[in-house]
Amino acid sequence: MTAFFSHPDRIFASYFIETAFPLEQAAATMAGEQSTGTFLRVPGETDQLREQFAARVESIVEGEHAASPSLPGSGTPKNWDGIRRTATVTLSWPLHNIGPSLPNLLATVAGNLSELQAFSGLRLLDLSLPSAFLDRYQGPQFGVVGTRQFTGVYDRPLIGTIIKPSIGLTADQTAAQVRTLAEAGIDFIKDDELQSDGPLCPFEARTSAVLGVLREIHDRTGRRIMYAANLTGELDQMLRRHDHLVREGGTCLMVSMNSIGLPAMTALRAHSQLVVHGHRNGWGMLGRYPALGMNFVAFQKLWRLAGIDHTHVNGLRNKFCESDDSVIASARACLTPMFPAPNKGCEVMPVFSSGQSARQALETFRALNSTDLIYAAGGGIMGHPGGPVAGVRSLQQAWEAATLDIPLNTYATTHPELAAALELFGN
């Protein structure tokens, strides 16, 4: 499925499948289950109704055979030939089955599919949506361009960090850490996803203290540091917290996408004046097992339409379990338009984090061929032997080298902060 493909009135979804059944039969089962069919053909399922509403199997591309079932509970056909096949299957549905509705889209393209006995593996890979979704949903309000305008950072990644420890600092302690980071030259600071509105660090107190520090630094230096305040909560709380951020001069809010769901995001987006930082914690549940769940390429499309401006993609050589190929595929997807020009493309800014330091900058730039990202480091800044000022500087230098296509070690000979970072974190 190409990035720019968008049928005017059909929804497309592609899947990885693994099945002991003939591929054509398995694909037809998927299409039937998710549209007009049921286990038995029922009286009302007329040919005319099928013609008008049934999902279609658009393509089946066979892959390698699987040695054993990837998921439990699957069945085998009578007279099974003993081969467990895999394939990439693309289905399509008429838009009029549901209209341009993200919640109903999810029930249609995912729904009960992954519980079907015919499959010992089934994963949603990608989606292509009619532009009616773009008319119905607001998409990112700010995206890459707006994030750069809010911060005044151009032609390089935003250098970011996360407040640590994740939980346990008071509002004043958080603000003190923000001051240190801000004085060190950071562009972007975010709350941890574990920190939202506990009684010992309430949202209002914390964000007022942090944004007070950032206003002071702005008044003194002109720098506009973006703080993604985690307002994840019930919808009424999120709307109130948004307004609090606006009053305090904030420019960014953060939500845990899997905690709030798409309709709350859509409602928050309709109200929001701020950049939306979409945190994907919980993603491992949907993404980690290759024969189940969905690819992040599909996931991020739903959330872009609902209105996020940033989202997390892990990072190269990260400390989680994700492969570098998967990280780059996710980041590229974030920067790829969802609809053909002249429509707004809904691009969002990918956030690289987890074990990131100066050492991954060149690889990241080469793989992505873009600086439109947030490059977030914790130990890479606070753990730098020259302190956080040198830590931020080392990251900026690493990205200067990357965009100039100069090997990091070469650039380090004239940039001592980078040299110290490479010595500590490796190359």
Next chain:
Amino acid sequence: MTAFFSHPDRIFASYFIETAFPLEQAAATMAGEQSTGTFLRVPGETDQLREQFAARVESIVEGEHAASPSLPGSGTPKNWDGIRRTATVTLSWPLHNIGPSLPNLLATVAGNLSELQAFSGLRLLDLSLPSAFLDRYQGPQFGVVGTRQFTGVYDRPLIGTIIKPSIGLTADQTAAQVRTLAEAGIDFIKDDELQSDGPLCPFEARTSAVLGVLREIHDRTGRRIMYAANLTGELDQMLRRHDHLVREGGTCLMVSMNSIGLPAMTALRAHSQLVVHGHRNGWGMLGRYPALGMNFVAFQKLWRLAGIDHTHVNGLRNKFCESDDSVIASARACLTPMFPAPNKGCEVMPVFSSGQSARQALETFRALNSTDLIYAAGGGIMGHPGGPVAGVRSLQQAWEAATLDIPLNTYATTHPELAAALELFGN
């Protein structure tokens, strides 16, 4: 974790883990990642802060060894002994880390855990929450008792069915099918999750037509058939559709839980006057692979607090991939109080469906020892050789036999509709 365990100010969560690392170390990694820790100990992580905010490892119960990693991307320790261990690990967190907030609970007990390299398997099994959650959230408004009051059906399951084909009928065709089912003696009818508000079968037109039929039947016979109208959509749409149902005399709304997310459910519950039928489509993504995701026992607790009154559990010998043991564990969990008396227990009514007919009634009753359920059949009703009236009657007879503990074949000798069903569907 027992059903009635509830610590006044700590959240408990239990997990299945699979790891190449020593179990104590692996459990400590989980606790650290989801509270005060990060990959490196950071300067602000003082002993006092840890004492006050850190997650605790409450217990580790070792299970069988795993022959190979269940998930990709996992690591092994230096000097690995070659053994991949499994265990049930219970962690606890101070409630004050987040306060009684379901969205923040999800980020805390799930969050990034399943992406950690230390684990080749990690699944959330169960949760135990302080009763502060019960003060904050409304829980089921009607549950089992209210569902029985709305319908006037006591001492047996509600016999239910799903409108088929799933998608493609017009509003009038849907109402005609409802009339057939209602005349046949059904107690409960639901929309398919694929049918919500498409332009060819708009929500308002469909539900007005259906509820008009049900009002007419009520006026004539006194029977109050419950119709779960699928109003899944954006929050503003859902609230408007709820009000439409109230105006039309509806008693039940249906939402796809995974499509709407917890905050939208909480907001809908605050507004609702109707029984909430929580459809779990998409559950396979979270539930099907045993080494990832979560058990339905944990999932349904979140949604009960948010306000569902019914939820799906599949059925015995279902046509999906779920085992009978898992089905019964889910159903029992739905009927088990979440908090000790005298608090409201938040019990919800389990919905048995997928390939259900008269033949599973006795087994289901024996396994559950309760008739507090909705027993939904499609082919088991419409496919009965005596027509839908006989189909409904066969299900009622099967449950009479079950509650009298009479073998179905014995009861069938004096109940011809049951006899015909057993002949068609097997026993």
